[in-house]
Amino acid sequence: MITKVQKRDGRIITFNKEKITRAIFLAASEVAEKEGKKADYNLSDEISDKVVSYLNKKYIDKIPSVEDVQDAVVKVLIEDGHAKTSEAYILYRAERSRIRNSKTRLMKSIEKITFADADKADIKRENANIDGNTAMGTMLQYGSAVSKEFCKTFVIKPEHAIAHDNADIHIHDMDFLNMGTLTCCQIDPIKLFKQGFSTGHGHLREPQDIMSYAALAAIAIQSNQNDQHGGQSIPFFDYGLAQGVLKTYRKLYKEHVLNSIELNYYDRFDTLDEIQESLSEFIANNMKTIDICEDMDKIFIDKINEILNDYKASEKIHNFAKNKALKDTDRRTYQAMEGFVHNLNTMHSRAGAQVPFSSINFGTDTSKEGRLVSKNLLLSFERGLGNGETPIFPILIFKVKEGINLNENDPNYDLFKLSCRVSSKRLFPNFSFLDAPFNFKYYKENKPDTEVAYMGCRTRVIGNVCGEEVVTGRGNLSFTTINLPRLGIKHGMVSKGKADMKEFYKELDEKINLVIDQLMERFDIQGSKKIKNFPFLMGQGVWMDSDKLSHDDEIRKVIKHGTLTVGFIGLAECLKALIGKHHGECEEAQKLGLEIITRMRKRLDDTSKEYNLNFSLIATPAEGLSGRFTKVDKSIYGSIEGVTDKEYYTNSFHIPVDYKISAYDKINIESPYHELTNAGHITYIELEGNPSDNLEAFEAIVRAMKEAGIGYGSINHPVDRDPVCGYNGVIDDVCPVCGRKDGEDGIYFERIRRITGYLVGTVDRFNNAKRAEVRDRVKHI
Incomplete structure (x- = not known):
């Protein structure tokens, strides 16, 4: 008689026939329910007896395994004419196996996160902007590992989980899937700051x-980051x-006028309160810009003259106040931008384990006020952090536009030159090109909401089949990447001698x-969430039309303005597998590559x-994904x-x-791939040495990107620092x-490198695949 059974982990436990009966009954109940019937528990018990009988005959001197018992159940069910119950049991068995494997994977992940050092475990270096050795970084990784397995096992369809685990596809940010968060958002600061926010x-x-x-x-970027799993952009x-x-200039101008009056005419006025009130109202009504023209000068001088009844003195006070206010406003703006950069490199989000992923688009406001913002943002970034370190955030993106900043006579040409200088030293800003045909078609003069903006990761959100085509209040909802090289291997010359494009497609x-x-x-999961689940993103009206909904309303009707995105990786390897050459090697491969992406x-x-x-196509920023597909494919197909x-x-x-x-x-x-990838793209150029020594060559590359129709581009170069x-x-x-020397006294040089998008930092924080990519890079001359 069978008395023992061996579990999958090797343990020997007492054999229990009742477990077999219950499993058969559950499978039979599923079949009976579909047919509007009820399953017979006694029949299940009879079939269970036959299973035990079969096991007693086959395993006389041997303890059967759990798999052996399950195989016996399937055999008896089929032989007894219960094919449908057998199918249900097989599916049940597969599901149990999937859950069991999920638990095993989870425990292995937890073990690595707990005991391995980040230097030796890729799982702790998936995100180079999280320190995997810290307590909060470890806690975040625990949550991520658990959430991923929960989603794969209990939330998403089995075919999606299987495709992900098999590396046919990669579902990005799966650890946030069951929470229903959206990926990213482009924040409108003008709307948000008006009347303030909570x-x-x-x-x-x-x-x-x-x-x-x-x-x-x-603060807005940090707050919104806590409601989303991606990054934040101010477009x-x-x-x-x-x-x-402007508000700062108005305040300073008024202060300097009042101080001058008080200092020079202290014996004529008992109090300046009435003058201050009158002057404040006048300034608010008349000072529309800090770039005061000659006609406006006279108006302000006349106002001061009403107080002093001395035109020459009034003229002198006005000119002094204007020049001093402009100088002080410039200084305060620099301090503000410096504080902004320092804040975004030090303030934490997501339980304190990482700084917010932030992107800033700028460069096209030609007003005096806007130019001061752009200039001082660049200068503060150029100076670096407290000890001269290169800031990692925000990702600066300078918007290049002919007629605004590209040519010598353009009003912001000096800012374009400055942006090249800063980028040659600090890796940023990157450059977006508003004149690229696929960006220019949305552009409306003097409407910044129609100027295409990018996230640091390369995401682009502008087209909208559901409403207004603007950049603010919108972002990507989620994206999933397809493993193109695997399709190339399966249907290309590597496997078949020549490319079978019919089967490939x-x-x-x-x-x-x-x-x-x-x-x-995933959209259905996201859409079922409510305004109250995202207190800042939705509750403060950051997302488009969310201010039209109430606290308990579902967000389905407003998230439609975002993008649902398919990505791809490894076009080069796909082409190599298909026809033996990639698109950099021959025109045939380039033609095929464009055909595939089209x-x-x-x-x-x-x-x-x-x-x-808004379904769209993105040129995937392969950050956490960079080595996963390759590792799996190499284990299946070998080294090709x-x-x-x-x-x-x-x-x-x-x-x-x-x-x-x-x-x-x-x-x-x-x-040409930029126009096809409407959800985001970038082209990188690698330079050797210090490009600050040859700014003309640096600028020439930026201009070449513009002329070629690039949408978003960046120039990589070494950024090293001796701490x-x-x-x-x-x-x-x-x-x-x-x-x-490097490593002397245990102190190593900081070597800042960019892998892709938001992933910028010291090489030691990258996973093995990313380190290998940095090692393999050649320079483009």
């Missing part, structure tokens, strides 16, 4: 000074904070359909019309030259980082200033 612990008044504007901008920072500069369409279904499943884009455009939702022989797949549509190519050829090859002497620049093994 962070949940009291109301903040409308700011009245540029220092307050900058502080509240950082027109210069326009948004210009009013703060057939499976690509299947994967796109799967991802669309998965995005809609097909993906068309499918998503069609889906947008079908669902009346040019495909799986590295630790990572190439980011999106980029030319492989180790392929020698000129900067201009790389720009021109990658440019002992504070030198910033390019350092080999010895500091050129103090002569200290």
